[in-house]
Amino acid sequence: MLLDYDRMGWLRVALLGFTALVAGFLLLPVVFIVLLSFGSSRWLAFPPPGWTLKWYQELFADPAWLNAALTSARIATMTAILAVAIGLLASFALVRGRFAGREILRGLLLTPMVLPVVVFAIAIYAFFLRLGLGGTTIGFVIAHTVLALPFAIIPIATALEGFDKSIEDAAIVCGASPLEARLRITLPSIRIGIFSAAIFSFLASWDEVVVAIFMASPSLQTLPVKIWGSLRSDLSPVIAAASSLLVGLTLALMVMTALLHRKFRT
Amino acid sequence: MTHPFLSIRNLRKAFGAIVAVHDVTLDIPRGEFLTFLGPSGSGKSTTLYAIAGFQDPTSGDVLLEGKSLLAVPSHKRNIGMVFQRYTLFPHLTVAENVAFPLRVRRRPDADVKKKVADMLALVRLESFAGRLPGALSGGQQQRVALARALAYDPPILLMDEPLSALDKKLREEIQGEIRRIHRQTGVTILYVTHDQEEALHLSDRIALFKDGRIEQTGTGEDLYLRPATDFVAGFIGNSNFLAAEHLGTTNGTTTIRMTDGSVISGVRANGTFGKGQKTRLMIRPEAFSMERSPASAELNVEIVDIAFYGERRRIVARIAAGQEVDIRPTSAMQSQDVWPCSRQVFFDPAAAFLFPA
Amino acid sequence: MDETVRAVSSRSRVAVMSVETRRNFGTVRVPAGLNGLLPALILIMLFFVIPVLALLLRSVTEPEPGLQNYAALLGDGTYARVFFNTFLVAALVTVATVLVAFPVAWMLAIMPSGLASIIFGIIILSMWTNLLTRTYAWMVLLQRTGVINRTLMTIGVIDHPLPLINNLTGVTIGMVYIMLPFMILPLVGTLRAIDPMTLRAASLCGASPFQAFRRILVPLSLPGVAAGGLMVFVMSLGYFVTPALLGGTSNMMLAEMIAQMVQSLLNWGLGSAAAFILLVVTMVLYALQLRLVGARRTSGGI
Numbered sequence: 001m002l003l004d005y006d007r008m009g010w011l012r013v014a015l016l017g018f019t020a021l022v023a024g025f026l027l028l029p030v031v032f033i034v035l036l037s038f039g040s041s042r043w044l045a046f047p048p049p050g051w052t053l054k055w056y057q058e059l060f061a062d063p064a065w066l067n068a069a070l071t072s073a074r075i076a077t078m079t080a081i082l083a084v085a086i087g088l089l090a091s092f093a094l095v096r097g098r099f100a101g102r103e104i105l106r107g108l109l110l111t112p113m114v115l116p117v118v119v120f121a122i123a124i125y126a127f128f129l130r131l132g133l134g135g136t137t138i139g140f141v142i143a144h145t146v147l148a149l150p151f152a153i154i155p156i157a158t159a160l161e162g163f164d165k166s167i168e169d170a171a172i173v174c175g176a177s178p179l180e181a182r183l184r185i186t187l188p189s190i191r192i193g194i195f196s197a198a199i200f201s202f203l204a205s206w207d208e209v210v211v212a213i214f215m216a217s218p219s220l221q222t223l224p225v226k227i228w229g230s231l232r233s234d235l236s237p238v239i240a241a242a243s244s245l246l247v248g249l250t251l252a253l254m255v256m257t258a259l260l261h262r263k264f265r266t
Numbered sequence: 267m268t269h270p271f272l273s274i275r276n277l278r279k280a281f282g283a284i285v286a287v288h289d290v291t292l293d294i295p296r297g298e299f300l301t302f303l304g305p306s307g308s309g310k311s312t313t314l315y316a317i318a319g320f321q322d323p324t325s326g327d328v329l330l331e332g333k334s335l336l337a338v339p340s341h342k343r344n345i346g347m348v349f350q351r352y353t354l355f356p357h358l359t360v361a362e363n364v365a366f367p368l369r370v371r372r373r374p375d376a377d378v379k380k381k382v383a384d385m386l387a388l389v390r391l392e393s394f395a396g397r398l399p400g401a402l403s404g405g406q407q408q409r410v411a412l413a414r415a416l417a418y419d420p421p422i423l424l425m426d427e428p429l430s431a432l433d434k435k436l437r438e439e440i441q442g443e444i445r446r447i448h449r450q451t452g453v454t455i456l457y458v459t460h461d462q463e464e465a466l467h468l469s470d471r472i473a474l475f476k477d478g479r480i481e482q483t484g485t486g487e488d489l490y491l492r493p494a495t496d497f498v499a500g501f502i503g504n505s506n507f508l509a510a511e512h513l514g515t516t517n518g519t520t521t522i523r524m525t526d527g528s529v530i531s532g533v534r535a536n537g538t539f540g541k542g543q544k545t546r547l548m549i550r551p552e553a554f555s556m557e558r559s560p561a562s563a564e565l566n567v568e569i570v571d572i573a574f575y576g577e578r579r580r581i582v583a584r585i586a587a588g589q590e591v592d593i594r595p596t597s598a599m600q601s602q603d604v605w606p607c608s609r610q611v612f613f614d615p616a617a618a619f620l621f622p623a
Numbered sequence: 624m625d626e627t628v629r630a631v632s633s634r635s636r637v638a639v640m641s642v643e644t645r646r647n648f649g650t651v652r653v654p655a656g657l658n659g660l661l662p663a664l665i666l667i668m669l670f671f672v673i674p675v676l677a678l679l680l681r682s683v684t685e686p687e688p689g690l691q692n693y694a695a696l697l698g699d700g701t702y703a704r705v706f707f708n709t710f711l712v713a714a715l716v717t718v719a720t721v722l723v724a725f726p727v728a729w730m731l732a733i734m735p736s737g738l739a740s741i742i743f744g745i746i747i748l749s750m751w752t753n754l755l756t757r758t759y760a761w762m763v764l765l766q767r768t769g770v771i772n773r774t775l776m777t778i779g780v781i782d783h784p785l786p787l788i789n790n791l792t793g794v795t796i797g798m799v800y801i802m803l804p805f806m807i808l809p810l811v812g813t814l815r816a817i818d819p820m821t822l823r824a825a826s827l828c829g830a831s832p833f834q835a836f837r838r839i840l841v842p843l844s845l846p847g848v849a850a851g852g853l854m855v856f857v858m859s860l861g862y863f864v865t866p867a868l869l870g871g872t873s874n875m876m877l878a879e880m881i882a883q884m885v886q887s888l889l890n891w892g893l894g895s896a897a898a899f900i901l902l903v904v905t906m907v908l909y910a911l912q913l914r915l916v917g918a919r920r921t922s923g924g925i
Contacts, residue, residue, distance in 0.1 A: 177339075
């Protein structure tokens with residue numbers, strides 16, 4: 001009866017209580033950071049003595065923050081586009097292709113997800129130093145696309161595996177050319193996978209710290225690099241303001257994803 | 267000379283070492299409803315896929331009105347197909363699904379509209395035009411698939427076990443629907459199924475597949491009443507196979523000896539047998555009668571069970587050799603009959619077929 | 624949240640894979656499958672495989688050809704402590720994550736969907752929030768004068784602030800926080816796949832709730848727990864950001880040491896050798912994890 005929610009008695013009470021605690025634990029830092037960003041104490045006293053918007057003013061007054069955010073947005077957008085395009089092609093081959101070594105190739109393409117980023121970070125850092133790509137936008141985009149590719153491939157390949165190939169065959173029997181069938185039938189059918197891939201690969205670049213720390217130059221800093229630098233010097237409430245904006249962005253992405261899912265599920 | 271409408275010539279398909287279709291040759295006249303019947307792995311679906319163009323045959327040819335289809339890619343064959351699983355386009359409405367083949371053919375809007383309306387009327391789903399496939403039942407989805415496959419007036423409609431995902435009641439309902447649509451449109455239908463009842467119910471002719479070859483082609487009656495092989499006899503309908511010894515055939519009259527020593531004359535021999543050859547005698551359960559008639563042969567059995575099955579009774583009997591015999595006489599026994607008992611049952615030798623052991 | 628997202632998808636992949644995938648048969652006609660892989664392969668070969676191999680090469684060529692870097696790493700007590708500490712943290716984090724995640728996943732698997740979607744929302748929010756943001760929050764929360772210490776002192780549990788940051792405690796809390804979603808989400812899939820009937824049957828057979836838990840529920844969910852736990856362990860081994868910010872100098876972890884060797888000490892030979900060791904350990908454990916997941920997939924248990 002341990003899997004019958006309605007018949008667990010006291011055990012359910014205990015487990016639900018524990019679940020609530022864990023939910024609170026997961027929520028705590030996120031909520032805390034947002035409250036802190038409006039607190040008036042420079043020393044991060046909590047509960048704060050008063051409420052203020054000055055940390056946001058300070059944040060927006062500093063062009064370095066805005067620049068970093070724009071740089072991150074630019075790199076993340078390019079990364080997402082590249083990763084989805086490359087991932088889409090690769091997914092079709094991985095899911096539909098019947099060739100020797102397919103599983104090995106799949107494993108190879110997913111390896112960047114598993115390898116500790118630090119190893120990749122110093123490897124690509126050294127490599128780009130030699131190629132003169134260190135500290136360049138293109139260098140950032142390439143490195144982030146490598147890291148983002150698994151996040152593009154996995155949702156697309158999963159969606160494609162769940163898509164009945166007979167439907168594409170049906171379109172072909174109906175008179176659509178193979179390419180037409182893919183564009184008009186298959187791609188729209190797996191669009192949730194494609195959107196997920198776009199969001200995941202965007203986030204993979206947007207939030208990437210380790211490679212960015214190595215690759216960044218004084219003239220090219222992403223948002224995580226900027227936060228990292230600030231964190232190491234002091235725990236200024238301005239970071240809380242920047243963080244709160246990032247939490248807002250995350251919420252927006254979540255709402256968007258939920259809406260897309262609802263729209264496409266009908 | 268006139269060509270057969272659709273012609274399959276010495277079709278062979280091998281996947282590496284595995285041969286799915288050995289050698290299939292078949293002519294199908296226009297407007298026929300032909301069913302490929304057979305157990306799974308017998309090559310019937312592979313043959314259908316070769317006609318659809320999803321699989322290139324290893325050798326052989328498929329000809330439509332004398333012209334080979336093999337060089338024509340699937341999407342230009344102008345063939346309609348309904349698949350085993352529901353293959354509606356999930357993001358398009360019912361009407362858009364039916365319109366799809368017309369849109370890819372760049373038909374004018376007005377034509378598309380009219381045709382979609384006609385097709386939805388044909389499958390009686392007019393009121394569902396604006397729905398998405400996900401909101402339809404399985405039976406409705408297959409009817410939409412049927413409408414979509416017929417929307418562009420294909421000369422041939424292929425159906426690959428289209429009802430296998432439906433429950434029994436729905437299946438019967440849609441079988442009726444398919445028969446009606448076949449009559450109404452006159453389209454040539456090639457239908458694949460492993461369900462013999464479905465095949466008998468639907469088709470003009472049945473091609474029975476076994477191990478990549480056609481075992482027998484004919485009407486349902488042909489296959490049932492005149493099975494060419496013991497496989498056909500066993501696959502279509504119910505049958506008893508009783509061991510027998512061939513005593514001889516003179517002037518077309520075949521005589522055999524059953525295991526209990528009784529001698530029976532006038533059974534139908536499939537093929538020629540040597541004297542004393544071990545054979546099997548096939549008798550349909552319903553060919554047995556409980557009453558003697560002038561021409562009938564007899565069989566001594568011990569009745570071990572009688573079960574009531576509505577329209578008839580099913581009797582389980584045992585012959586001397588211990589083998590069980592399934593008996594479903596049209597003239598039912600009286601309910602006061604008791605069992606176990608030993609008695610004689612009767613059958614017309616002309617309805618019994620002799621096959622090699 | 625680089626490291627975070629990496630694992631999300633890998634976990635969700637496991638969860639999704641567990642849903643039965645329909646097999647296509649018969650209609651296979653491969654449209655020159657390999658061409659589509661070319662761009663991906665070029666990208667990965669050129670900007671992943673080659674740079675990593677080049678790095679590994681440096682571990683045996685710098686400052687001079689030979690294995691002296693490995694000898695130095697494995698022979699020195701300071702480095703040995705870093706290795707030990709890395710494994711210790713990873714093990715602690717894994718055990719704590721499994722213990723916390725299991726009851727939550729259990730409830731999520733069976734609770735009404737409305738309530739569950741709230742909890743799932745919280746999990747996703749936490750997981751998608753910028754890694755540095757979350758780490759920053761923990762830095763503030765855990766510091767000497769932070770909310771947690773102050774609250775504990777106010778209610779009189781302690782008289783002096785506890786050292787919660789720049790030590791093992793801080794790293795463990797921060798890491799468990801990050802790893803929890805990766806354990807919970809796939810585990811929900813594993814638990815949902817268990818037929819409640821088996822537990823009802825156990826109960827009818829006379830098993831007490833505890834016996835049913837120990838002899839039915841735990842063994843049935845073990846493959847999921849093992850695969851998830853191994854994944855958490857592997858991820859923890861190579862984690863950089865959280866240990867660097869919440870850990871202390873006395874318990875440095877491998878990833879941070881590698882970064883330091885390269886960035887501050889410019890000792891590429893030693894750094895590459897350490898990176899190679901991390902890579903080998905990670906890959907071996909990852910292969911093991913794939914085995915577990917693979918076995919699960921083929922056994923059809925999920």
